[in-house]
Amino acid sequence: MQYIYLHGFASSPKSAKAQDIGDRFAKIQTKLKIPDLNAGNFFQLTITRQLTQVALEFPNDSVPITLIGSSLGGLISAYLGQKYPQVQRLVLLAPAFGFLSHWLPKLGDEELQRWQQEKQLMIYHYGEGRSLPLSYNFVTDATQYQEKILQRPIPTLILHGKQDEVIPITASRNFARLRPWVELVELDSDHSLGNVTQEIWQAICLFCQLP
Template sequence: MPTYIYLHGFASGPKSAKAVFFQRKFETLGIPLLVPDLNEPDFSQLSLTRNIAAVDRLFPPLPQPVVLIGSSFGGLTAAWVAQERLQVKQLILLAPAFEFAQAWLPRLGDQFFQWQTQGYLEVEHYAYGQSRPLNYGFVEDLQAYDEGQLTRPVPTLIFHGEADEVIPVSASQRYGQSRAWVELQVLREDHGLTENCEDIWQTLQIKNILGRP
């Protein structure tokens, strides 16, 4: 039986609607689903590198396989973990944050330059219900990752909303174009994908992904 790990998105948390949904669904199958809090120990020092290290610490001993389910920035994290860890046998990505810097940073406008000079940006954090500061090191760390290096052929199923206002569906389309192991399903929804959770779950069962060794 694989170890299943769910990775929440940026400024989200382990109690998000999707995380809770999947945890309950896994419970009905009698399968544990690990849902780490990637905000810990301090959201202000969040980085992709820190996320990857946090997930790595959850891995079972070799050779037990791992299936990663990642939402948004958690999806980007999952892709990078899978690149390095051969135990990852399947990726399920929900509106993954590919091309995150290109999609998000231009929308900040003058705030971006303030972030550079002041060192911190106030980010609306949905899990905490209030804004929290984020260190500019988040950007510097993110820019060190070249998504063109994500070349390990891990079977990958992506669900992305055609009306995604945060990460355009075109980012997932470009990601899948040169990777034959990627399947993209475009849904009629926005970035949250909360209206399609049940359909996503049914697809996973139809494809027997949860039963893969």
């Protein structure tokens, strides 16, 4: 089994969650790949580019894969699970279902129009600790992805905070309600899930049958 962790939007493999889970995998001597989805070019980031990049990380077809994805990385994981049969399990941490519908209204109409006109917008990048430009292609690319196609019955564990201020827990509730193969665990936390790292690890170990 190959384990791959996908970090969130404007984040990096050095994020607190990625580091915590990476350290826990190391302690049980199990390899966890954590690719950098910024790929050295945050400006050109799109969902399509991330899907292509992660698929290139997959080992040969005979090796089953478990994807662990945080926020936008969770959404990417779900699309990869739909497309590639060798993805046999998903663990989604506050997955960014309905990402554009939650994020764009927060930007406001003026900011959105400016982004369309100027073709780039400065976004605070948590991984870099500074603002970086992001191409409007990110939005146009994302609009082509419709979550209703995510129908492959792949064993899926969702861990989502009830006080999530970025992606409301209703997004995961709605996703799980229509898919009996999805288990949703609601946690007393926000989008960062920073106060429930031990609970998350226990849930991952149980779901993935880790030692």
